Amino acid sequence: MKPIILKEHDTNLSLWADAQDDARVSHAARALLAHLRARGFTVEHDMTVSECIRENYHEARKGDLQAHVETWERTVKIEFYQNVVFKNRHGGRYDFDKRARMPYLIGKQYELERDKIAVMFAGCGYLFQRDIKRTGMDYITHRRAELSDFHHRDMYDESPPASNSKSATGATIAHRDTVYFVDGGRWKRGVAYHNINNMWRVLLPCGSVRNLSCRELRHRSDIVEFTGRHFDSHARLKAVYRAMERAVDAADLRKIASLRDQLMPADGGAYVISLHHTQRKNRYITVWGPCDAGYYARLTHAGKYSVSHVLKSPGYYNSGGTGNIAVDAETVERLATLTRPGEYDGAPGPALRNTATVWKALLANVVSPPATEPQPEYRGAPRLKEAA
Known part of the structure; x- marks a missing residue:
């Protein structure tokens, strides 16, 4: 027994x-x-x-x-x-x-x-x-022994599946690879030991151990800028957009002007218009939020994407049909009108009216011809069944 x-x-x-x-x-x-x-x-x-x-x-x-x-x-x-x-x-x-x-x-x-x-x-x-506070390699060895007892004895003798060993750049992470990750705005280095599924234990030089997803790890050869303080560009952009929303709600024009310069793409930029989330009954056209996340009516909450970034993935940002179109930012801002007071939380902001005139101008200024003809919905637009 x-x-x-x-x-x-x-x-x-x-x-x-x-x-x-x-x-x-x-x-x-x-x-x-x-x-x-x-x-x-x-x-x-x-x-x-x-x-x-x-x-x-x-x-x-x-x-x-x-x-x-x-x-x-x-x-x-x-x-x-x-x-x-x-x-x-x-x-x-x-x-x-x-x-x-x-x-x-x-x-x-x-x-x-x-x-x-x-x-x-x-x-x-x-x-x-007894509960012994283990650190460093002793902790990793002890935890791996516990998991192998629970699952099967040879689990760490096998290489993890490819899906559980892909780094942030798509490279393959192997046992005992030296890897890098960002923590608190700074790069940290350690040695990777597979834990379970896509999680890896990273042993730092100080002896502490971090449990991280393989998607958070990089090899040295995959890091272009390595000196000084590192800021995740995606997270930084989201933080700037949140600051912009607060400035708009507070009607802080000086702050808005400062943040606008940080968000302005060098090539003028484009807005991604969502045909899928704009219905015939909607008063305003739906626009993508920043960093490929969220949908908004007011342009002050929307994201502005560089044209070069959009053209790298046209099937995602500019698919046409009932999906999305990417439109020149200057055109979108010129067509915008202020929302009515009380329609949305906070102060009124610029938005695109869901009308035939606005759609005609938007479709004439897409950054590149979509693969499928766009089919926007607005009052008076032909219904898809009727068009067929």
């Missing part, structure tokens, strides 16, 4: 049996509750849970040291905590790092009771696995 191990994690002690009818678990539950009472704890049923499962939940207390106990057919758990120093507004039981938050004497009391419980279970034939 497989031995039962009492495991410690922070201030949580638990044991688990593979078999549902393992009599050792019920024996351990009775022994634990009797041990707590013998050690001077007041042990009562947890009155906050439903009556139908209350016999499996207990609350124990000895001075300022408290414990939550759960007993089930396969598992026994006891979690120690205190409510003298805590961060979570619901109490110390719901804090992370419970042991680190305990005042000195309460922490020592917990360690004493933990050791007494371990000795008691050792007398029953159960093993005790």
Whole structure:
């Protein structure tokens, strides 16, 4: 029969049996509750849970040291905590790092009771696995051993599937590759060890370990600009657009002018018009938001894309049909009119009226001819069935 191990994690002690009818678990539950009472704890049923499962939940207390106990057919758990120093507004039981938050004497009391419980279970034939704060390669080796025991022994002898080893640039990441990633606006370097699925553990020179998706990792050869502080261009652009929205809502013209210069593409730019999200009943035409995300009516919230970027993926930005078209930014801004007060949150802003006249001008100024003839919807436009 497989031995039962009492495991410690922070201030949580638990044991688990593979078999549902393992009599050792019920024996351990009775022994634990009797041990707590013998050690001077007041042990009562947890009155906050439903009556139908209350016999499996207990609350124990000895001075300022408290414990939550759960007993089930396969598992026994006891979690120690205190409510003298805590961060979570619901109490110390719901804090992370419970042991680190305990005042000195309460922490020592917990360690004493933990050791007494371990000795008691050792007398029953159960093993005790202490929670050791592992770091660096020791942590990675230990965690990989745990996962291979759970899944299958040879899982780390096999190369991960190609989909789980593609870097941010599409290159293949191999075991023990030196990789780079961005953290807090700066590049960091480490050695990659496959974890599970598309997650990799990256061992940093300081000994700390980060668990990151392969899509966040790069090889040195894939990084063009490597000196100084690094800003993710996508995230930076989104931050500028959010600042622009706040400036527009506050009618801060000076701020708007400053941010507009940062958002202006060198080639004049283009707006992506969504035919799919503009319906016949809509008063205004729908425009893409910045960074390929979101749909808006007001141009102050919309994204302006460089023409060169749009032309690299015409099937995505300028497909025509009932999809999207990319239109010269100057034309779009010239056709825009102010929305009515109260139509949208914040101050009125420029938008495109959903009329035949506006659509005619937009279609005449697309950045390149779409593959499929655009079919916009507006009041008076032929319906698709009628057109067929």
